[in-house]
Amino acid sequence: MLGRAAHASGLHRQPPDRQLKELLREIDPHRIGATVTRLAAFGTRHTLSSQDDPERGIGAARDWIYEQLRRHAAASGGRMTVELQSFIQPPGPRIPTPTRITNIVATLRGDGEPGRVYVVTGHYDSRATDVLDATSDAPGADDDASGVAVVMELARVMATRRTEATLVFAAVAGEEQGLFGSDHLAQQYKDAGVDVQAMFSNDIVGTGDAHDGTVADPRTVRLFVEGVPTSETPAQTATRQSVGGENDGPSRQLGRFVQDVAENPQTGMKVRVIWRRDRYLRGSDHISFLLRGYPAARLTEPRENFAHEHQNVRVENGVQYGDLVEFCDFYYIARVARVNAAALWSLAQAPGTPKGVIIDTTRLTNDTTLRWQPSTSADLASYEVVWRETTAADWQHVLPVGNVTAVTIDLSKDNVFFGVRAVDRDGHRSPVAAPTPG
Numbered sequence: 001m002l003g004r005a006a007h008a009s010g011l012h013r014q015p016p017d018r019q020l021k022e023l024l025r026e027i028d029p030h031r032i033g034a035t036v037t038r039l040a041a042f043g044t045r046h047t048l049s050s051q052d053d054p055e056r057g058i059g060a061a062r063d064w065i066y067e068q069l070r071r072h073a074a075a076s077g078g079r080m081t082v083e084l085q086s087f088i089q090p091p092g093p094r095i096p097t098p099t100r101i102t103n104i105v106a107t108l109r110g111d112g113e114p115g116r117v118y119v120v121t122g123h124y125d126s127r128a129t130d131v132l133d134a135t136s137d138a139p140g141a142d143d144d145a146s147g148v149a150v151v152m153e154l155a156r157v158m159a160t161r162r163t164e165a166t167l168v169f170a171a172v173a174g175e176e177q178g179l180f181g182s183d184h185l186a187q188q189y190k191d192a193g194v195d196v197q198a199m200f201s202n203d204i205v206g207t208g209d210a211h212d213g214t215v216a217d218p219r220t221v222r223l224f225v226e227g228v229p230t231s232e233t234p235a236q237t238a239t240r241q242s243v244g245g246e247n248d249g250p251s252r253q254l255g256r257f258v259q260d261v262a263e264n265p266q267t268g269m270k271v272r273v274i275w276r277r278d279r280y281l282r283g284s285d286h287i288s289f290l291l292r293g294y295p296a297a298r299l300t301e302p303r304e305n306f307a308h309e310h311q312n313v314r315v316e317n318g319v320q321y322g323d324l325v326e327f328c329d330f331y332y333i334a335r336v337a338r339v340n341a342a343a344l345w346s347l348a349q350a351p352g353t354p355k356g357v358i359i360d361t362t363r364l365t366n367d368t369t370l371r372w373q374p375s376t377s378a379d380l381a382s383y384e385v386v387w388r389e390t391t392a393a394d395w396q397h398v399l400p401v402g403n404v405t406a407v408t409i410d411l412s413k414d415n416v417f418f419g420v421r422a423v424d425r426d427g428h429r430s431p432v433a434a435p436t437p438g
């Protein structure tokens with residue numbers, strides 16, 4: 001088909017559908033507060049701490065999270081299953097002896113396309129000043145009981161609902177020792193050929209107030225998304241060097257999608273997208289997924305107080321150090337959970353990201369031909385082509401092109417960036433896929 005650029009319109013945010021609005025209202029700051037408080041009360045959740053003490057250490061935390069998630073799964077009519085995923089991590093710089101690491105993984109099987117998967121994680125291990133100190137108190141309220149509380153609350157509210165794609169809610173361990181739990185989880189998916197279309201790490205999402213004298217920013221969450229893919233191959237590098245695209249990797253498209261569906265009055269949040277893989281000197285579990293070519297992002301609070309992270313609990317010169325519950329804002333964590341819920345629900349209900357999108361470069365022309373594989377989504381309605389100036393941050397124009405798998409547009413591919421997204425019968429839009437030359 002032929003698409004005329006003059007028929008394009010500007011882009012609008014995707015508003016939440018009725019079910020999503022209901023779901024967002026069910027997210028409960030009091031439950032989140034109870035989860036953060038309970039997790040901090042295990043004393044330490046260090047990966048090398050006791051695995052069989054019923055009260056203190058990572059084993060007690062593991063068993064408690066598992067029980068809670070199983071309770072949520074009981075309301076799912078058999079669609080949510082909860083698994084303890086254990087493996088032995090061999091010794092390394094931060095693991096002195098072979099150590100059993102266990103992820104708790106709740107999987108809500110999709111009704112329509114169960115093979116299409118979206119993953120959200122928080123890490124339930126914690127640490128003190130010395131990364132090998134497995135005995136000192138390490139309450140880890142913000143880092144990262146807050147992220148685990150988000151994951152558990154999402155599992156609770158989603159368990160009673162039907163989604164088209166599969167959602168995975170995982171509390172991972174070994175993060176502070178080297179991202180080991182998420183590395184194992186991502187590798188399991190890679191080995192099984194699972195189509196993970198997005199992953200979010202919630203890590204340090206406890207408060208919008210850094211408690212350092214600066215103005216609080218309780219309605220902002222940062223979303224870190226890489227540009228050039230960590231998994232880029234030399235051939236992909238050559239293409240990028242030739243025609244650009246360093247701002248069009250799949251994680252950048254995911255960042256645009258999250259702003260599209262999660263910045264609204266119902267979440268009450270601004271998603272501050274940061275065009276970096278992570279902060280200076282830091283990392284999180286999304287990197288395990290990026291390494292394997294899965295689109296992934298990290299959510300974190302707007303400004304951190306480094307006296308409250310990775311620090312022994314103590315008072316020094318009148319300053320309270322340590323990652324304590326009292327510095328968390330449960331209403332803030334609930335709003336971050338709503339941002340996650342809006343993203344995951346919208347991803348799961350929309351068609352998957354278009355695959356095999358090609359921009360035709362067989363000859364030199366002043367128009368643009370795009371082709372893609374047909375969607376496997378049962379309620380697919382049509383596709384949209386989007387584009388923007390090469391210097392623009394986000395998509396500027398959208399052209400509905402119907403239920404086709406090829407279109408020629410009277411615009412030069414040399415002058416703008418193009419993308420394709422799928423639309424279902426309810427108007428849910430997929431993330432955008434950027435084309436590769438072919």
Ligand SMILES: [Zn+2]
Nearest residue numbers: 143144203204
């Ligand atoms: Zn962390």
